Amino acid sequence: xxxxxxxxxxxxxxxxxxxxxxxxxxxxxxxxxxxxxxxxxxxxxxxxxxxxxxxxxxxxxxxxxxxxxxxxxxxxxxxxxxxxxxxxxxxxxxxxxxxxxxxxxxxxxxxxxxxxxxxxxxxxxxxxxxxxxxxxxxxxxxxxxxxxxxxxxxxxxxx
Amino acid sequence: xxxxxxxxxxxxxxxxxxxxxxxxxxxxxxxxxxxxxxxxxxxxxxxxxxxxxxxxxxxxxxxxxxxxxxxxxxxxxxxxxxxxxxxxxxxxxxxxxxxxxxxxxxxxxxxxxxxxxxxxxxxxxxxxxxxxxxxxxxxxxxxxxxxxxxxxxxxxxx
Numbered sequence: 001x002x003x004x005x006x007x008x009x010x011x012x013x014x015x016x017x018x019x020x021x022x023x024x025x026x027x028x029x030x031x032x033x034x035x036x037x038x039x040x041x042x043x044x045x046x047x048x049x050x051x052x053x054x055x056x057x058x059x060x061x062x063x064x065x066x067x068x069x070x071x072x073x074x075x076x077x078x079x080x081x082x083x084x085x086x087x088x089x090x091x092x093x094x095x096x097x098x099x100x101x102x103x104x105x106x107x108x109x110x111x112x113x114x115x116x117x118x119x120x121x122x123x124x125x126x127x128x129x130x131x132x133x134x135x136x137x138x139x140x141x142x143x144x145x146x147x148x149x150x151x152x153x154x155x156x157x158x159x
Numbered sequence: 160x161x162x163x164x165x166x167x168x169x170x171x172x173x174x175x176x177x178x179x180x181x182x183x184x185x186x187x188x189x190x191x192x193x194x195x196x197x198x199x200x201x202x203x204x205x206x207x208x209x210x211x212x213x214x215x216x217x218x219x220x221x222x223x224x225x226x227x228x229x230x231x232x233x234x235x236x237x238x239x240x241x242x243x244x245x246x247x248x249x250x251x252x253x254x255x256x257x258x259x260x261x262x263x264x265x266x267x268x269x270x271x272x273x274x275x276x277x278x279x280x281x282x283x284x285x286x287x288x289x290x291x292x293x294x295x296x297x298x299x300x301x302x303x304x305x306x307x308x309x310x311x312x313x314x315x316x317x
Contacts, residue, residue, distance in 0.1 A: 055250070058250055058251070059283070060250060060251055062250065062251075077236060077240070080236075080239045080240045080243050081236070081239050081258055083239075083243055084239040084242065084243065084255075084256040084257075084258055085258065087246075087253065087255050087256070088255045088256065088257050088264075090255075090266075091214070091217060091219065091221065091268070092217070092219060092268045092270075094246060094253040094255075094266075096243070096246050096247045096249075096253075097243040097246070097247060098243075098244070098247045099240050099243060099244055099313075100244075100313065100317075107249075107253075109250070109251045109269075110268075110269045110270045111251070111269045111280050111283060111284065112280075113277070113279050113280045113283045114276070114277025114278060114279035114280050115271075115274060115275055115276045115277050115280050116274055116275045117270070117274050118272060118273035118274045119273075120272045120273035120274075121218075121270040121271070121272040121273060121274050124218070124270055124272050125270065
């Protein structure tokens with residue numbers, strides 16, 4: 001359970017997040033009660049739903065984006081290998097993959113524990129996430145449709 | 160942000176990290192020119208070597224923990240599924256898995272871009288990393304050695 005000091009810091013961080021979004025002209029839904037926002041972005045191919053949460057208990061800002069498709073059962077192993085290949089090349093953020101349900105999401109976090117997080121840091125989170133998701137969401141979709149091979153994905157990730 | 164400011168901010172974060180490690184009495188090796196520290200930690204079962212580096216260009220604290228084994232060749236697919244399954248549960252950090260050589264690396268990052276980062280942030284990163292690795296490293300090794308099935312791993316961690 002977050003103590004009062006943590007809640008104050010979370011609120012400051014949430015206000016900084018909203019300030020960043022406003023400065024950059026993003027349209028978003030604000031949920032003050034749980035320090036979260038939801039927004040969307042359109043990449044080259046697929047739309048991206050973004051959720052950013054300020055977690056007062058863990059002292060984390062977390063960005064999540066669920067990919068808009070599930071992985072069919074016959075593609076689950078291949079996608080697991082693709083996700084491993086993609087994640088291994090990443091510096092920040094990762095694709096989280098649930099083999100049992102076929103659900104896929106992108107996650108990127110930064111800690112504000114004992115720290116003052118800037119609008120620049122939060123803007124970085126959003127832009128890196130959008131760039132990374134946009135890079136791979138269509139490739140993963142093409143993999144499950146058979147339009148792209150696992151080897152193609154591995155090659156793309158290593159480029 | 161220009162390169163000089165980036166370098167200065169990275170140095171500041173590095174100095175805060177080293178001061179924090181000194182305060183806690185951690186033994187570590189410093190590679191100041193690269194803004195890297197290296198240290199080891201042993202949990203309940205296995206030891207892990209860690210690298211923490213301040214990436215001035217990206218303005219990130221990057222913590223990496225190298226698990227001391229590779230997944231056996233005949234367990235490489237299981238290794239991918241198991242590390243991904245574990246990652247899905249995490250709020251912070253992830254296991255990166257190299258299918259080609261079976262290596263598993265724990266990765267956790269935090270941004271210091273235009274930000275002030277405190278000692279407790281590093282303490283959190285190191286503690287969280289150590290406890291998460293300690294929870295999973297022996298399970299991954301057991302999968303590799305055929306002592307734990309993937310199905311049992313999934314059930315255990317569901």
